[in-house]
Amino acid sequence: MLKLNNVTKIYSRGSEHVHAVRDLSLEIAQGDYVGVVGPSGSGKSTLMNMIGLLDAPTAGDVFIADRRVTDLDGRQLNRLRRETIGFIFQQFLLIPTMTALQNVMLPLYFAGAADAKQKAMVLLRRVGLEKRAEHLPSQMSGGEMQRTAIARALANKPRILLADEPTGNLDSKTADDIYSLFSEINREGTTIVMVTHNQDLASTFPRKITMRDGRLEKNEKQ
Amino acid sequence: MNILTIIRDGLRRRKIRSILAIAGIAIAAAALYSLVALKEGYESGMRSEIENMGAQIIAVAKGCPYEAVAVIMIGGQVPATLPQSVTDDIRKIPNVISASPNVYGAYQYLNLSHPVIGMEKNELDAKPWWKIQGRFPEGENEVLLGSVEAAVFSEKSGEYRKIGDVITVIVSGKKVALTVVGILGATGSKDDYSTFTNLATAQKILNLKGRVVSVSVRVRDIGKIPDTIAGIEKIPDVQAVTVAQVMGTIQNLVKAAQTMLFTVMIIALIIGGIGTMNTMMMSIFERTREIGLMKATGASTGQIFKLFFTEGLAISFIGGVLGLAAGAAASLGGDVILRSIVSVMPTTSVGKISPLAVGLALMFPVGIGALSALYPAVRAARLNPIEALHNE
Ligand SMILES: Nc1ncnc2c1ncn2[C@@H]1O[C@H](COP(=O)(O)OP(=O)(O)OP(=O)(O)O)[C@@H](O)[C@H]1O
Ligand SMILES: [Mg+2]
Numbered sequence: 001m002l003k004l005n006n007v008t009k010i011y012s013r014g015s016e017h018v019h020a021v022r023d024l025s026l027e028i029a030q031g032d033y034v035g036v037v038g039p040s041g042s043g044k045s046t047l048m049n050m051i052g053l054l055d056a057p058t059a060g061d062v063f064i065a066d067r068r069v070t071d072l073d074g075r076q077l078n079r080l081r082r083e084t085i086g087f088i089f090q091q092f093l094l095i096p097t098m099t100a101l102q103n104v105m106l107p108l109y110f111a112g113a114a115d116a117k118q119k120a121m122v123l124l125r126r127v128g129l130e131k132r133a134e135h136l137p138s139q140m141s142g143g144e145m146q147r148t149a150i151a152r153a154l155a156n157k158p159r160i161l162l163a164d165e166p167t168g169n170l171d172s173k174t175a176d177d178i179y180s181l182f183s184e185i186n187r188e189g190t191t192i193v194m195v196t197h198n199q200d201l202a203s204t205f206p207r208k209i210t211m212r213d214g215r216l217e218k219n220e221k222q
Numbered sequence: 223m224n225i226l227t228i229i230r231d232g233l234r235r236r237k238i239r240s241i242l243a244i245a246g247i248a249i250a251a252a253a254l255y256s257l258v259a260l261k262e263g264y265e266s267g268m269r270s271e272i273e274n275m276g277a278q279i280i281a282v283a284k285g286c287p288y289e290a291v292a293v294i295m296i297g298g299q300v301p302a303t304l305p306q307s308v309t310d311d312i313r314k315i316p317n318v319i320s321a322s323p324n325v326y327g328a329y330q331y332l333n334l335s336h337p338v339i340g341m342e343k344n345e346l347d348a349k350p351w352w353k354i355q356g357r358f359p360e361g362e363n364e365v366l367l368g369s370v371e372a373a374v375f376s377e378k379s380g381e382y383r384k385i386g387d388v389i390t391v392i393v394s395g396k397k398v399a400l401t402v403v404g405i406l407g408a409t410g411s412k413d414d415y416s417t418f419t420n421l422a423t424a425q426k427i428l429n430l431k432g433r434v435v436s437v438s439v440r441v442r443d444i445g446k447i448p449d450t451i452a453g454i455e456k457i458p459d460v461q462a463v464t465v466a467q468v469m470g471t472i473q474n475l476v477k478a479a480q481t482m483l484f485t486v487m488i489i490a491l492i493i494g495g496i497g498t499m500n501t502m503m504m505s506i507f508e509r510t511r512e513i514g515l516m517k518a519t520g521a522s523t524g525q526i527f528k529l530f531f532t533e534g535l536a537i538s539f540i541g542g543v544l545g546l547a548a549g550a551a552a553s554l555g556g557d558v559i560l561r562s563i564v565s566v567m568p569t570t571s572v573g574k575i576s577p578l579a580v581g582l583a584l585m586f587p588v589g590i591g592a593l594s595a596l597y598p599a600v601r602a603a604r605l606n607p608i609e610a611l612h613n614e
Contacts, residue, residue: 054518054607075522082520093515093611097235098228105223107519116223136235156520 001030001191002051002160007060009046009214020046022214023060028193030159033186035202036195038211044195045164047211051193052162053081065159082111086153088163092145094137100124100148101133107155123151127181143174150181154190161185163194229533236505240537243501247541247587248548250494253487255549255583261484262576263553276348277322277438278447281312281454281462303433306421308457312437315453319440320348323421326435327428330392332378336371338417340424348440352413356385356404359419363427365389366404366418393427494587498541499594502534506598513602514610527603534595538588546583553579 009021021043028034036044049055050062053069062069065084072080094103104123108116124130127147137145146166153161163182167175179201186192194205202208203222210218233240283302312321325340343358359366367375375382375389382389388399400419408414425431439462441450447464454462506513516526 049608052518054611078517078520078522081518087518089515089611093511095512095515097232099231102223102228102231106516109223109228110516110519110521110525152519 001032001065002028003061003063004051005061005063007050007057007062009043009050009055010058019214021050021057024214024216025060026209026216026219028191030191031186031189032191032193032207033183033205034191034193034207034209035205036193036209036211037197037199037202038217042211043214044211046214048162048164048193048195051160052085052087053077054087082107082156084159086156086158086161088146088149088153088161088166090165090168092137092142092149092169094145094148094152096137099134099136100129100140100144100151103137103148104151104155107152111156113156120151120155123154124148126154127151141174142170143177146170146174146178147181150178150185154185158190160191160193163192165195165197168197225529225532226536228529229536232533233537239501239505243498243505243537243591244541244544246494246498246501247538247591248494248545250491250498250590251542251545251583251587252549252552253490253494253545254586255546255579256553257484257487257491258579258582259549259553259576262578277440277465278444279439279441279451279454279462279464280468281308281321281437281439281460282435284459284461303430303435304437304460306432306434308460309434309437311457312439312454315450317441317443317446317450317453319442320344321440322348322438323434324436324438325421325424325428325430325433327393327424327430329398329417329427331389332375336391336417337415338365338419338424338428340419340421340428342421345438348438351409353407354404355407356402359401359403359423361401361403361420363398363400363423364403364419365400365423366406367402368406368414368416368418369408370414371417372402372405394429398427495590498538498587498590502537502591502594503598506530506595506602510602510605510610510613513605514607514613517605517607517610523603527599530599530602531592531595534591534599535588538591538595541591542584542588545587546580549579549583 004024004026007021007024008019011018011020024047036047038044046055050057051064053062053064056070064080067080069077069080094100095106098106101117101120101124104120105116108119113119121130121133124133127150129144129147129151132140132144132148135144137148140148146169150166153163161182166182167178170178175198182192182194196202206222208218208220208222209216210220281304283304285302289301306323309321309323312318322342322345324345326337327340328335328337330336343360346352346358354366356366376384379389381387382402385402385405388401390397390399392398406413406418419427421434425433439450439454441447451462451464454460513526516529521529
């Protein structure tokens with residue numbers, strides 16, 4: 001499903017070079033549920049961005065659905081990202097001028113999908129927010145906003161869901177609700193890669209990856 | 223959900239920003255509209271005033287010809303006169319079709335000064351658009367009233383009601399009884415505010431026996447006007463100017479006032495333009511993270527560009543239409559202001575709707591809006607999603 005071969009990412013600012021990710025190889029199968037842990041600055045987000053096709057590696061190869069990402073042009077990358085990957089961010093990143101429903105419809109709009117409204121309503125129901133469809137982000141709680149963001153990430157039925165500290169801004173009770181939502185989604189066959197600072201939680205995932213200084217320190221099946 | 227609902231909801235929910243951007247465009251459109259409409263209106267008004275004069279050349283006594291002609295146009299004290307015999311001399315000059323002697327002056331009535339013009343009956347041939355109700359005042363102390371004068375007199379005087387009634391006016395301190403024998407249909411020019419009489423009556427009441435103030439000359443061939451003027455100026459003490467020259471001089475005089483008004487409007491235009499650019503750019507820069515997010519959720523470069531550029535066009539269009547309405551109102555106000563500064567104004571309002579002004583006032587601000595949306599929209603579309611997402 002997803003493969004990284006000797007991937008390196010170096011950020012250069014003038015003469016200063018930061019090795020955010022060093023020579024990292026990793027394989028994730030369809031349906032995996034992977035927790036990514038590691039100290040701050042260890043390269044977790046950098047890794048997620050490369051898997052999510054938002055950023056290109058400095059060296060090495062990324063394969064998504066058996067396609068070598070470096071071979072794709074901008075248009076193909078965009079299409080692959082849209083069709084296979086869903087993103088969830090710590091800050092939710094909902095569009096403040098759009099209702100929950102419109103936020104969920106947005107990826108469907110960009111994909112030119114038919115029946116966007118019905119599909120978005122189904123997704124909102126799926127995350128338990130059918131009553132909040134017409135609310136603006138400013139009228140929702142943090143948990144509701146993140147549920148909306150999850151519904152949005154699921155809009156184009158991605159095979160991989162990438163979540164970078166999705167509960168970082170939520171209290172533990174709300175976080176637990178979000179985690180059980182992720183488990184449900186995973187049980188239905190979606191591959192999930194989630195960055196978290198919660199070691200205990202990560203230990204309950206079928207697979208845990210530990211990063212340190214841009215390297216893969218541990219890769220444990222549990 | 224389509225692109226227009228996205229844009230509409232976005233504009234509605236960012237009210238202040240949207241209002242600022244729309245107002246900027248509207249100000250620019252309004253300023254431009256008034257600018258062009260007033261200039262157009264003034265010029266076309268003056269042009270029709272020239273055509274109303276019916277003559278191409280005016281002969282006056284030597285001195286300052288422009289002063290003399292200004293008096294003819296707006297009324298006032300006559301600076302110098304010519305012997306009436308000059309008219310016949312001019313008629314003998316080649317290329318002259320007709321020469322109409324005129325006397326100008328004023329009388330007091332209802333505590334106001336009213337312009338009076340003495341003319342020969344055959345001058346009517348040069349004014350085919352005149353529609354006289356009643357007849358031309360051929361007899362002694364008979365007058366023809368302009369439409370506005372007739373309306374005002376019948377309402378306020380008490381002694382004048384209809385054709386045939388007498389008005390008692392004051393000329394240089396003496397009472398004179400004048401019989402109204404005709405009313406001139408509305409012309410839309412200063413004629414509506416004038417009183418006409420035959421030459422002899424005007425000469426008598428104005429104390430100008432045997433004299434004329436000017437002779438209006440019509441020519442057969444406009445190309446030979448310089449020769450005709452040379453011929454007229456061979457007559458002693460006579461000077462000739464073309465109506466076009468006079469208009470040019472008057473226009474130069476009023477330019478100062480126009481420039482002042484136009485400067486204010488151009489400043490409004492610039493402020494509107496810069497304000498628009500600023501608001502448009504800010505409103506896109508502010509949403510850098512949204513753009514990053516859209517990219518992460520699969521928006522293509524083209525889709526982002528289309529979204530933001532269409533938004534800019536929508537703002538510009540709404541602003542343009544509102545500005546046009548405001549501009550139409552403002553140019554009516556501008557007409558009033560110009561009238562209070564400039565003494566020589568066309569009788570018709572200079573603030574009337576002009577297609578050129580409408581076109582320019584829509585196209586230019588919408589152009590500014592589109593241009594100021596173009597750059598940030600291109601930038602937004604090209605943004606690296608990671609950098610955009612990290613933008614605070
Ligand atoms: N755009 C960038 N330019 C320069 N350096 C960067 C950039 N993004 C990340 N880095 C650096 O790369 C390293 C890895 O960053 P990354 O964000 O991947 O860490 P992280 O594991 O996600 O940390 P955290 O847990 O705090 O989110 C850090 O040293 C960071 O400073
Ligand atoms: Mg991070």
